Amino acid sequence: MRSSLRDARVGVVGATGAVGSVTLGLLRDRGYENVRVFASSRSAGRRLGAWTVEEATPAALSRGDVDVFLFSVGTGASRVLVPHAVAGGAVVVDKSSAYRLEPGIPLVVPEVNPGRALEHDGILANPNCCTIPLTCVLGPLHEAAGLTRVRVATYQSVSGAGAQAMERLRGEPPVDHDLRMDWDFDGEEFDEESKLRSETRKIMELPDLPIQATCVRVPVMVGHAEAVWIETESDLAPEAARALLAEAPSVRIEEAPSPGKAAGIDDVLVGRIRRDPTVEHGLALFLASDNLRKGAALNAIQIAELVLQRERTAA
Amino acid sequence: MRSSLRDARVGVVGATGAVGSVTLGLLRDRGYENVRVFASSRSAGRRLGAWTVEEATPAALSRGDVDVFLFSVGTGASRVLVPHAVAGGAVVVDKSSAYRLEPGIPLVVPEVNPGRALEHDGILANPNCCTIPLTCVLGPLHEAAGLTRVRVATYQSVSGAGAQAMERLRGEPPVDHDLRMDWDFDGEEFDEESKLRSETRKIMELPDLPIQATCVRVPVMVGHAEAVWIETESDLAPEAARALLAEAPSVRIEEAPSPGKAAGIDDVLVGRIRRDPTVEHGLALFLASDNLRKGAALNAIQIAELVLQRERTAA
Numbered sequence A, B: 001m002r003s004s005l006r007d008a009r010v011g012v013v014g015a016t017g018a019v020g021s022v023t024l025g026l027l028r029d030r031g032y033e034n035v036r037v038f039a040s041s042r043s044a045g046r047r048l049g050a051w052t053v054e055e056a057t058p059a060a061l062s063r064g065d066v067d068v069f070l071f072s073v074g075t076g077a078s079r080v081l082v083p084h085a086v087a088g089g090a091v092v093v094d095k096s097s098a099y100r101l102e103p104g105i106p107l108v109v110p111e112v113n114p115g116r117a118l119e120h121d122g123i124l125a126n127p128n129c130c131t132i133p134l135t136c137v138l139g140p141l142h143e144a145a146g147l148t149r150v151r152v153a154t155y156q157s158v159s160g161a162g163a164q165a166m167e168r169l170r171g172e173p174p175v176d177h178d179l180r181m182d183w184d185f186d187g188e189e190f191d192e193e194s195k196l197r198s199e200t201r202k203i204m205e206l207p208d209l210p211i212q213a214t215c216v217r218v219p220v221m222v223g224h225a226e227a228v229w230i231e232t233e234s235d236l237a238p239e240a241a242r243a244l245l246a247e248a249p250s251v252r253i254e255e256a257p258s259p260g261k262a263a264g265i266d267d268v269l270v271g272r273i274r275r276d277p278t279v280e281h282g283l284a285l286f287l288a289s290d291n292l293r294k295g296a297a298l299n300a301i302q303i304a305e306l307v308l309q310r311e312r313t314a315a
Helices: A018-029 A075-087 A114-119 A131-145 A163-170 A191-204 A238-247 A293-314 B018-029 B075-087 B114-119 B131-145 B163-170 B191-204 B238-247 B293-314
Strands: A009-013 A034-039 A068-071 A091-094 A123-125 A147-155 A211-214 A224-232 A251-253 A268-275 A282-289 B009-013 B034-039 B068-071 B091-094 B123-125 B147-155 B211-214 B224-232 B251-253 B268-275 B282-289
Touching (some): A068 A075, A068 A293, A075 A091, A131 A191, A131 A224, A131 A282, A147 A191, A147 B147, A191 A211, A238 A251, A238 A282, B009 B075, B018 B034, B068 B075, B068 B293, B075 B091, B131 B147, B131 B191, B131 B251, B131 B293, B238 B251, B238 B268, B282 B293
Parallel strands (some): A009 A034, A009 A068, A068 A091, A091 A123, B009 B068, B068 B091, B251 B268
Antiparallel strands (some): A147 A224, A268 A282, B224 B282, B268 B282
């Protein structure tokens, strides 16, 4: 492990996808100089800016010449490839859902549970793109007033479904635009909805938090939004919640957040904070964030940086 | 007042708008033979299929030669023109928000409170395009188990904002699509959100029903969807709710309702009916309906038919 962030040898696996290309841009912006890019055999040899894509084979990933791998491939590919990267001595931040709920594997949102990043055995998991901004907002509110109940309706952009879905929307006449629910069922809800529940509980270390989501895909290119209702143990006035969130890391107050306003920026936008008059201690709010950045690539880089920082300090 | 529906002399005011043109199509489909069309001076003289647009002046509307006027103009225009139509002896079904909450003026969803249509003094109000499908679904559930709390997140299409907004979406590259909240504030919430509360309470005759909405416009051309959480006094299993809704008038069960599936049909689609595990007697569900048809034009025609039916019976 090298001694500074910029020197760290970083491997981006799944570099040709929507999240992979945002990852490369962010690494460039942050001054990383030792970046290598990996993808499937289909893309091997292809040029990606200054980089040439290498094939992500078990052999290539286990060679021990990379400090941190950032994985943004499908769950199946992660299950196959991540163990090889770890066997080679690298730390892996995996963006798929393969390892998120596995006991002992840290699931990290650096603004919420940074300490967990220091307890890894080689693999750290990056949460779902809706869970990350949600926990950034819930964290400070829970600390202040104690969450007792959460309900979320999502407005998720097509980039969350990958580059092909973006291509489809680009070619679709507006009259054909529709809401979609393109997830698999996990019992009577979508796996996207159960992920949001389980991951939020794990990150916030509230294993019994009552939480339900209704997930919906909207014909927007980039940026996920969420309509949220929370209930708390003690009273939390909207003004107090607003003040807490104005001070919260990676959160910015915005009167009416939208994907368009959130796309391309790092912060989670939150607004429309008001009383939920249907219960005693309830609030309603609306948030939006860039699902490719804070919802995926950026959060994973932040996790990697927590790990690299620790290694540097320990060295 | 003529003695049959098809003979009734119907005036469509605001005939050139998005809802007006759907109204004309529905009247044609239902066999109405005595239809006249009115709009502002800008459109007067214009041909609309077989019709020539007449200018909607106080004099033209108060002449006494129309039995029922269907108004789909702005709230301001309704306030000015509706009294003249009533003074001329016609019954008015008004789709604006001008009269909806006025005491003594019936606000009618024929599937929910048809009896109120018989208590008019010349004006009947047609509810908001989100309120109508919501109450069609809430009605049977309340009857069975007693509603105690309702939360709604809406996904409203641009046609709800009128023909110009549809034109804008048609010309907009998908990369610019965004969620919008294009309503006026009424306190800390949007007037669209307070309408949904007040109108639902009035229609269901539950003046204290705890209900809150978060309203959002999505880049979809036609069809509004709503993610709904309800709580009830007595337990209502998802299967029981599904069975009730399968029998409910103007409601159709659909696994994953969407605006695209609802556009062009009369029924409200409802699905994703499942337990809300965060409370004891809670359900989550998702609905979609054609905001121009059941959400506006069709509901208004159904109200007019309730009135015409009564007049025919009384004659």
